[in-house]
Amino acid sequence: MIPVYLCDDEPIWLSALTDLIKGVCSDSGHVFEIQYFSTNPYELLQTLKKEQPERAVFFLDVELKCDMDGIHLAENIRRMNPEYTIVFVTTHSEMAYKTFEYHVEASDYILKDDGNISWQIERCLHHIHEKEMSRKISADNMIRIKNNARQLQLPIKNILFVETIKGTHRLRIHMTDGIQECYSSISDFLNLLDDNFLLAHKAFIVNIRFIQSLNTSDKKIYFTNGEMCPYSVHQYGKIKIALSI
């Protein structure tokens, strides 16, 4: 069972959401179970610290009438465990918080003023369920890095290559859908990755699954999406073996 925690400052909403989630769970046989609900974010955090579940799902109201709002609460929850799933319960007018939802990596949101809440919850739990299942299959497919106040989770399979930013302790991670910078050294970072990654150059880590070709005249590795990075001649043999060419 995956425990579900709720926080909403309005008791009416809190009980309505609790009932709806219970209803959806019993109808569809989902693996979720209401563990705790509160109108007070501090109490929720205290309970969470005590229980420290391995996995958990949170439904958080964005506008809590408290000095800690839903976004801040989500940040605190993230700090305790980056694996937790966070869903914001919000209204159309509060959608201004979209950037923060991205920031705390909320997986979904429920709109209070969008009619069919039961359906929204069902869809949302379904997604979380699927995500949990796929996580089990490919046990550890995320890389967790700390970027100042924020814990980042990147899917390892989306990393094309990683380069050092010259003269600093920063890395630039090139992914299929973005670029992320973080503080780390190339060797520390390589240790976090799986066997598909190797050092192609003292300043570059490459994902062999994305390598399209190796150009010996310009000493560059070409990736399937057209991007490229240099390799060092010392690593040439190793790369060839990894690519079995």
Added chain:
Amino acid sequence: MNQKINLTLNIRNPIQSIDIDMISLVRVLGIALDNAIEASLETPEPSIDFAVLSDNDSVTFLVNNSTLPIPFTPSELLQKGVTSKKEHSGLGLASISEITEHLPNVLFSISCQQDFHLELTIQNIKKKNREVAV
């Protein structure tokens, strides 16, 4: 320009200190917002979310904007001369990355999914040194 963009601005707490020279910051944010305005205006429902988060360790600027599908890879976007717009130098994101490369306490990230998302995190240097000293 009389087109409308749905803009939201969120600054959650006062910024106590920020360790970046103002010229770099204004240049970077100017480019980021110009890009966001241009890209969002091409979409049926232009929208930009701009947010600033700060704590004792760092200040983070977040820009999220609606965009048409981007015909470039993320790395291409950071290269000089790459742009999806006609009559445009395409120096925008390349300039940001050039500026931030020289600033060791700044992290610059982009993500191109349904929206275009840009983050600039400026670490508080004094705090960092204190931590190292401990």
